[in-house]
Amino acid sequence: MLPGRAPVPEPVDPLISAAGRTWPVSSGSNLLDALNGAGLRVPYSCRAGSCHACQVRCVSGEPLDLQPEALSAERRDQGWRLACQCQVLEDLQVELFDPSRDGLPARVQALDWLSADVLRLRLQPEQPLRYRVGQHLLLWSAAGVARPYSLASLPGEEPWLEFHIDCQRPGAFSDSARQLQPGDGLRLGELRGGALHYDADWSERPLWLLAAGTGLAPLWGVLREALRQHHQGPIRIIHLAHDAAGHYLAEPLQTLAAAHSQVQLQLATASELAAVLAELRLVSRQTVALLCGSPASVEAFARRLYLLGVPRNQVLADVFLPHA
Missing domain, CATH: 3.10.20.30 (Beta-grasp domain)
Known part of the structure; x- marks a missing residue:
């Protein structure tokens, strides 16, 4: 030194x-x-x-x-x-x-399978929860497993909170969800606002809702919110699934499309995606597009919209990331 x-x-x-x-x-x-x-x-x-x-x-x-x-x-x-x-x-x-201290208690109101792989979970929170379509919520199982899911319910019209859980692949939360029974308790974590929503100012504009798999869940809420607010412009819905059996909301979507002349529904499988996207034509640069699903599907949707000339600030996307 x-x-x-x-x-x-x-x-x-x-x-x-x-x-x-x-x-x-x-x-x-x-x-x-x-x-x-x-x-x-x-x-x-x-x-x-x-x-x-x-x-x-x-x-x-x-x-x-x-x-x-x-x-x-x-x-x-x-x-x-x-x-x-x-x-x-x-x-x-x-x-x-600590979910028992920091989470909002909720009870399972109902469970049913919308398809072989998609479980619909409806929860009744202990206290009313204010939310909007497009948001997602962190769900905690009794065993302390947490996973965020998009809300599929319509605020102000349905007393439950609805979630569509993809059980196709093993996952800590989805595996535990399979074992749930009505009356079982869960805890709710933070409510978050994703990119997806419905704006009343879009009423006269074309609205495209492009979803893959359970990415349909938040867009199911957006669609019904748009109709509840008397959306006047054309609404186009494309749901992408692995196969025909994967269109887990086909019947209620077809019912809505039949009841509302401005709604156009297209159900596509993975093998048809390229052809479906190639057929898309832009009728107005005022079109607003909402995308949701896996990273690959959202990227495919967004790439086609870019080539069609939809302004980037009119493309809203929420990506469902795979289980870690």
């Missing part, structure tokens, strides 16, 4: 305190990985800041938040952060989301 030169202190790893434990992590560690690496089982789905399943409350200390706009100012003021989007740079004291 040179005379008069103070020693350089060794960097100290930050400490995380959660669930009665404290342990060090490397500076810059992802908060979600640090918590789950310690065995605390923080749920997550997308790791992209969309699903909000990994919310934790920072009681002391502040992580580096890579996506602060993902949460409302109110939630952030309460200390909530998305663990998947946070890096640990200093000591943190964290409270995990």
